[in-house]
Amino acid sequence: MAQVPVDAAFGELTIAFDRQESAPAHFEVASLLAANLHPVANPAVDFEGNVFSTLSGRRGEKVPNSVFKIDPQGNVQPFVADLVNPTGIAFNSQGEMFISSRHDENIYKISVYGEKSTYCKGMGVATGIAFDRDDNLYVGDRSGNVFKIDRKREIFVFATLEPSVSAYHLAFDDRQNLYVTGPTTSSCDHIYRISTSGAVSIFFTGLGRPQGLAFDSDSNLYVAASLAGRRGIIRVTPEGEAAVAVSGNNLVGLAFGRDHDLYVASSDSIFRLNSHWAGRVLP
Secondary structure, three states, X not given: OOOOOOOOOEEEEOOEEOOEEOOOEEEEOOEEEEOOOEOOOOOEEOOOOOEEEEEOOOOOOOOOEEEEEEOOOOOEEEEEEOOOOEEEEEEOOOOOEEEEEOOOOOXXXXXXXXXXXXXXXXXXXXXXXXXXXXXXXXXXXXXXXXXXXXXXXXXXXXXXXXXXOOOOEEEEOOOOOEEEEOOOOOOOEEEEEEOOOOOEEEEEEXXXXXXXXXXXXXXXXXXXXXXXXXXXXXXXXXXXXXXXXXXXXXXXXXXXXXXXXXXXXXXXXXXXXXXXOOEOOOX
């Protein structure tokens, strides 16, 4: 382990000791896009490459602006006001934004001007949200339910899981299986896989406090978590092999953007990393 200099960006890294030197390894340090935020889940990227993240706050805390927009040039501006404890952000196939609130059990639809309207109510402690390819919306209630809301806004209990101490985080693979993480008091948590019929199975076990997750174009799953004591973004292959892809402390979520950009959320900031992985194309 070594301290990263503040001006480090990318290059070749070697380790030298007692006149011996290792082979060079490429490294890249993420650049800071926005600070003084409070993400509690994945950031979200729209069709134009804008990144959205939350200033979620403590339970019940009201802040002047709770969702911020970061444009492709890196400019940060307030986007949504008067929304208490925004948690999950997702876009449907039309590019419309939806946000969950763990405070009032609601899901909100957000206009292009940042104005909110109530989409559905009674979602429990609503945290992670995701759309399938048919634009059905799935909502993780951290007390134990995953709800499915169809395009007619009819609500179903899709699956039941172990309650989480913080949030559920959701992502779909190419076969429309839903993957869910939800940190518990255990130091060895699961990634759940839920089939299109609602059958729950365990995809992977062995992560510490797994949170936000996303797929790349090769069906590898990336999770903000700890693996064998190392915190960062963990890559889990379709065969269930796990390794640290990005090192970093206090990471809570991630999102893939254009041109191999990877956006990573810590507990108070958003970073951009030029990765080697392309994100899965959303339906």
